[in-house]
Every structure is written in structure tokens, then in C-alpha cells.
Amino acid sequence: MEKILENIKRKPTATRDAYGEALLALGRKRSDIVVLDADLSGSTKTGKFAKEFPDRFFNLGVAEQDMIGTAGGLALAGKLPFASTFAIFETGRAWEQIRQTICYSNLNVKLVATHSGITVGEDGASHQAIEDVALMRVLPNMTVIVPSDGNETKKAVEAIADYYGPVYVRLGRSKVPTVMPEDYKFNIGKAYTFHIGKDVNIIAMGIMVAISLEAAEILREKGIDAGVINMSTIKPIDTETIIRAAKSCKLIVTAEEHSIIGGLGGAVSEFLSEHYPILIKKIGIKDNFGCSGPSDELLKLYGLTPENIIKTVQNFLEENKKAGK
Amino acid sequence: MKKYITDSVISTLKEKARYLRIEVLRMLTDAGSGHTGGSLSAADIVTALYFYKMKHNPENPQWEERDRFILSKGHAAPILYAALAISGYFDRALLKTLRKLGSPLQGHPCSKMLAGVEISTGSLGQGLSISNGIALGLKLDGLPSRVYCLLGDGEIQEGQVWEAAMTSSHYRLDNLCAIIDNNGLQIDGHCCEVMHIEPIVNKWKAFGWHVMDIDGHDMKAIIEALNKADNVKGKPTMIVARTIKGKGVSIFEGKVQYHGVAPTQEELEIALKELKS
Numbered sequence: 353m354e355k356i357l358e359n360i361k362r363k364p365t366a367t368r369d370a371y372g373e374a375l376l377a378l379g380r381k382r383s384d385i386v387v388l389d390a391d392l393s394g395s396t397k398t399g400k401f402a403k404e405f406p407d408r409f410f411n412l413g414v415a416e417q418d419m420i421g422t423a424g425g426l427a428l429a430g431k432l433p434f435a436s437t438f439a440i441f442e443t444g445r446a447w448e449q450i451r452q453t454i455c456y457s458n459l460n461v462k463l464v465a466t467h468s469g470i471t472v473g474e475d476g477a478s479h480q481a482i483e484d485v486a487l488m489r490v491l492p493n494m495t496v497i498v499p500s501d502g503n504e505t506k507k508a509v510e511a512i513a514d515y516y517g518p519v520y521v522r523l524g525r526s527k528v529p530t531v532m533p534e535d536y537k538f539n540i541g542k543a544y545t546f547h548i549g550k551d552v553n554i555i556a557m558g559i560m561v562a563i564s565l566e567a568a569e570i571l572r573e574k575g576i577d578a579g580v581i582n583m584s585t586i587k588p589i590d591t592e593t594i595i596r597a598a599k600s601c602k603l604i605v606t607a608e609e610h611s612i613i614g615g616l617g618g619a620v621s622e623f624l625s626e627h628y629p630i631l632i633k634k635i636g637i638k639d640n641f642g643c644s645g646p647s648d649e650l651l652k653l654y655g656l657t658p659e660n661i662i663k664t665v666q667n668f669l670e671e672n673k674k675a676g677k
Numbered sequence: 678m679k680k681y682i683t684d685s686v687i688s689t690l691k692e693k694a695r696y697l698r699i700e701v702l703r704m705l706t707d708a709g710s711g712h713t714g715g716s717l718s719a720a721d722i723v724t725a726l727y728f729y730k731m732k733h734n735p736e737n738p739q740w741e742e743r744d745r746f747i748l749s750k751g752h753a754a755p756i757l758y759a760a761l762a763i764s765g766y767f768d769r770a771l772l773k774t775l776r777k778l779g780s781p782l783q784g785h786p787c788s789k790m791l792a793g794v795e796i797s798t799g800s801l802g803q804g805l806s807i808s809n810g811i812a813l814g815l816k817l818d819g820l821p822s823r824v825y826c827l828l829g830d831g832e833i834q835e836g837q838v839w840e841a842a843m844t845s846s847h848y849r850l851d852n853l854c855a856i857i858d859n860n861g862l863q864i865d866g867h868c869c870e871v872m873h874i875e876p877i878v879n880k881w882k883a884f885g886w887h888v889m890d891i892d893g894h895d896m897k898a899i900i901e902a903l904n905k906a907d908n909v910k911g912k913p914t915m916i917v918a919r920t921i922k923g924k925g926v927s928i929f930e931g932k933v934q935y936h937g938v939a940p941t942q943e944e945l946e947i948a949l950k951e952l953k954s
Contacts, residue, residue, distance in 0.1 A: 386814075410848070417802075417803075418809075420806070421810065421837065422809050422813070424806070425809055425813070428745075428807070428811050428814070429813070429814020430814060456787075457788045457789060
């Protein structure tokens with residue numbers, strides 16, 4: 353754990369930057385890759401691919417529904433499309449196109465959205481997607497991936513190119529610490545377990561993985577055995593790891609930069625309620641819209657901090673003590 | 678190989694269209710539900726595409742050199758199914774399973790269940806974007822195949838259609854030919870009463886398309902327009918086809934109420950009498 357925490361402060365990378373580079377590298381290897389954007393290629397970093405392969409890059413302008421439909425058509429023509437814009441516009445504005453055109457016909461289209469969550473910052477609520485995982489998870493045939501850092505993003509991009517079917521990848525705006533080991537092998541549908549704890553296990557996604565690792569370290573110093581799991585594939589979710597974690601401890605905490613409704617917490621709760629009921633506390637956005645502000649202040653405002661995770665765990669353990677458990 | 682438009686070619690196609698209309702009405706009556714008016718109004722256009730214009734191979738629905746047909750107005754599925762059956766994509770006997778549980782002939786076309794359907798449609802406004810994507814892919818690969826997209830007129834009320842319209846001309850998709858089945862009616866009434874869409878021709882011209890305005894039941898005019906589209910360079914082509922909803926059967930023609938209603942057994946008998954005479 354110590355080594356991970358050492359690494360945490362090193363090499364912060366924005367997952368969208370890792371995407372831009374990985375996509376370009378992929379585009380150099382595979383001529384069937386085409387990229388689409390909706391006027392945000394500077395921000396999503398698809399612009400890197402666009403610069404080198406202008407003939408394989410299609411800007412649809414501020415028209416996300418058209419972007420998704422066009423990506424579908426390109427897939428029908430035998431191409432491997434990556435379509436990007438901000439998460440709220442990709443999954444919100446074009447939700448029905450994703451359902452009807454991409455998922456229902458099971459087209460091989462990769463939807464990689466950036467600027468998810470409240471860490472979008474100053475742009476405010478209209479641009480802060482807190483529902484995107486819920487919106488994509490509910491679609492049949494969809495795979496949902498939330499990489500935790502730049503390293504995992506790069507590997508996820510490579511993995512999804514070799515996987516047939518609709519995929520949604522959720523990326524962020526800000527630089528995030530690197531938490532995954534250098535030799536980490538990303539597999540769709542497989543969570544990464546840092547540690548299984550006997551008191552509590554924190555199942556986290558995206559930026560909350562690093563934050564959970566910090567919380568776990570502080571809990572350990574207080575004598576509380578807290579495990580951390582990076583659940584980078586939300587659908588299909590790694591049920592084996594969830595059960596193993598639940599059976600090992602007294603409390604599951606889920607942590608996401610997303611609404612507590614329908615995202616990672618929802619997915620874990622749905623599964624455990626049927627297979628191994630255990631108390632679950634969800635760290636996430638409590639059914640509110642975001643707002644403008646610097647992203648580190650927003651994280652504090654919405655309780656997406658190590659402190660809030662620690663408090664949640666400690667409160668549970670105290671209540672348990674009182675109840676004589 | 679040039680296809681000369683002789684009187685014989687025209688009358689053969691007209692006969693084919695009549696036959697397709699009969700199949701459409703039979704399958705809808707068997708199903709007990711479905712979209713009568715809009716399937717009949719599109720019959721001549723779809724006949725011209727499947728039996729004259731498009732390069733396709735019923736024995737090989739995925740033939741790489743085929744032209745593509747996207748039924749953006751997916752509710753007209755019966756006319757597509759009739760065209761596919763009569764072309765030989767599947768046994769005609771399957772037509773009476775329309776909309777039944779387990780049938781590959783879903784209420785709206787499903788590409789995963791029926792070979793010959795390029796893409797599932799049904800939710801209006803999405804087909805033109807998809808057509809653009811295919812056209813772009815074909816151009817990237819330098820393939821000469823063409824893409825035909827059939828839209829409804831009520832359908833062009835969907836904003837996505839106009840997003841796609843911008844894309845088609847921005848990317849100079851001259852391998853794309855769209856057709857509007859302009860029968861003037863939608864579900865809640867006449868288009869001009871519900872949400873006006875005219876001037877259709879001027880709108881598409883303003884979006885950078887080459888536009889033709891034809892009688893959608895004049896087989897000669899249809900195939901002349903489709904042929905002309907081949908020679909339009911640097912722009913996509915839009916054929917605005919003025920049609921009559923329910924065309925071919927007097928009791929259905931021009932009637933709003935036959936949008937999403939199948940013929941009764943009695944209505945079918947009247948219709949067949951008219952079509953067979």
C-alpha cells in the first residue's frame with residue numbers, strides 16, 4: 353500500500369490526455385479507425401488524431417445526435433469509430449441515438465466521453481455529468497468502463513479496440529494521480545483489488561480510487577482494516593470480486609464522482625441485495641446538480657474526499673459498537 | 678451496363694409495385710396492426726429502388742459492392758419486407774408472420790433479425806445521419822456504391838434530420854441520394870396543420886443539396902430522378918416525391934386515420950378487388 357501511496361503523488365495525468373495519445377497511437381497502427389467529435393476536439397484531445405489523420409476525422413459540429421448516428425453509419429461501412437464529446441452531451445443529448453442506432457443493432461462503436469463529474473469545475477452544472485454511468489449502464493449490449501488514471505485509460509483504449517460491441521468510456525477533465533501499477537494489465541470486466549480489508553471494503557471508480565486509497569491508509573493508521581477495489585468496468589461488473597469483498601468485511605463503501613442513484617453504488621447494491629446482503633454506504637453526489645467552482649473545492653463541497661470516506665466508516669463502526677456487534 | 682427506360686421497363690415496374698402493394702395489405706391484415714398509409718405511399722419509390730436502380734444481391738445480403746437502402750421512416754417496414762421477399766431475400770411465406778412473437782419481421786425493421794435490413798430504424802430522424810456515415814465510409818475506401826435514404830415528411834420535423842442535412846453537404850456526399858415520401862399527412866393530421874414543413878424544396882436547397890421535385894407515383898419520373906442523381910457531383914441529392922398516403926386503394930388514399938392502422942378483413946377484400954382489376 354505504501355508504494356501505491358508514494359506513486360499517487362507522482363505523474364499526475366489527465367485521462368483525456370492519455371486518451372488523445374492512445375487514440376493517435378492506435379490510429380497509426382490501424383487504418384480502420386475513424387474519429388468523430390462535436391466541436392470539442394481541443395478539449396477531448398481527439399484533435400491529436402485529427403491533426404495527423406484529417407481524412408479519418410469527422411467533426412460534426414455542435415450536433416451530438418448526428419455524431420452518434422454518423423458513427424453508426426461508419427461502423428456499418430466497416431470502420432471502427434471512436435466518437436467523443438463531453439460526457440453530458442454524449443450520453444444525455446444523444447442517449448436515444450445511442451440506444452436505437454448503436455445498442456439495438458449492436459454496432460461496434462466506441463463512445464469515449466471526457467469532462468465527466470463535477471471536477472469539470474467552473475463551467476458549472478450544465479456541463480457536469482453526474483448521470484452518465486447510470487444512463488449508459490441501463491442499455492442492453494453496452495459495456496461501461498471508468499478508468500482510474502492515465503495508465504488505465506491508455507490500456508482501456510487498446511482493449512476496447514479489440515472488443516466487438518458498443519462501449520462507453522468515462523474520462524475526466526483534470527489531472528489525476530497515477531494509481532495503477534506500471535505493469536497493470538487491463539481486462540474488461542475485471543476489477544483490480546489493491547487490498548481486501550476485514551473491516552470495510554471501498555469499491556471505487558475513476559478519480560475516487562486515488563481518494564479511497566488515501567482514506568484507506570489513514571484508516572489503517574487508526575487500526576481499521578480498509579480494503580480498496582478499483583471497479584473500472586461498471587458493466588459487466590466484476591461480481592466475483594464484489595462477493596469476495598462483501599464476505600470479508602462488515603461494511604461496503606462505494607465511491608464515485610457521480611450521483612448515488614444508478615451509478616457504481618446502484619450497480620453494487622443491485623447485485624449484493626440479491627446475492628449477499630450487506631450494509632452499503634454510498635459516497636457520491638446526493639441527487640443534486642453540480643455548480644461552478646474550482647474542482648478541488650467542489651470535491652469538498654460534495655463530500656468526495658478521503659475525510660468523508662473516513663467519517664462514514666468510523667460512524668458505522670461506532671454505531672456497531674453501540675449496538676454491541 | 679446502362680438501363681434504357683423503355684415503356685416495357687416502366688410497365689414491368691408498375692406491375693411489380695402493384696404486386697408489392699397487395700403483399701403489404703395482406704401482411705398488415707394478417708398482423709392486425711401496422712402502418713398502412715405510409716407503406717403504400719412509398720411503394721413506387723421502393724419498387725424503383727429494389728427492382729431497377731440498386732445494385733444488390735438477395736443471395737448475398739452483405740455483398741461489399743451493394744448499394745445501401747436505409748428506411749429512415751422505419752414504420753413503412755411492410756413495404757421493405759415486401760420488396761425483400763419478392764427480391765428473394767427470404768421466403769414469401771414469412772410475410773404473414775409480421776409483428777408476431779418470434780418473427781424476424783419485427784414491427785419496425787431490425788437488422789439483427791432480418792438479413793437485408795441494413796440498420797434497425799423506427800425512431801424517426803436517425804436514418805439520414807446513419808446514411809451519411811455509410812457514405813463517408815464508402816468514400817474513404819473509394820467504393821462506388823451508393824446510399825439511398827427514404828424519409829417521411831413528418832419525419833423532417835425532427836431536428837436531427839437537419840443536423841444530418843448539414844453534414845451531407847459539408848462533406849460533399851454525392852454518393853448519397855435521399856428521398857422524401859411527401860404524402861402530406863402525419864399522425865395528428867395534415868403536416869401543414871400539425872407543424873408546417875413547407876417549403877421543403879427550398880429548405881434542402883438552402884442546406885446545399887441538389888433537389889428534384891417529382892410525382893412520387895410516376896414511375897418514369899422516379900427512375901429518371903434516380904438516374905440523374907448519379908451524375909450530381911459534389912453535393913448530395915434530395916428527391917422530394919409528392920405522394921398520396923394510402924396510394925393504390927381508394928378507401929385509404931389521403932386518409933389520416935390509416936397511418937398506423939391495419940386493414941380489416943373487409944377492407945382488405947375491397948382493396949384487393951381494386952388492386953387486382
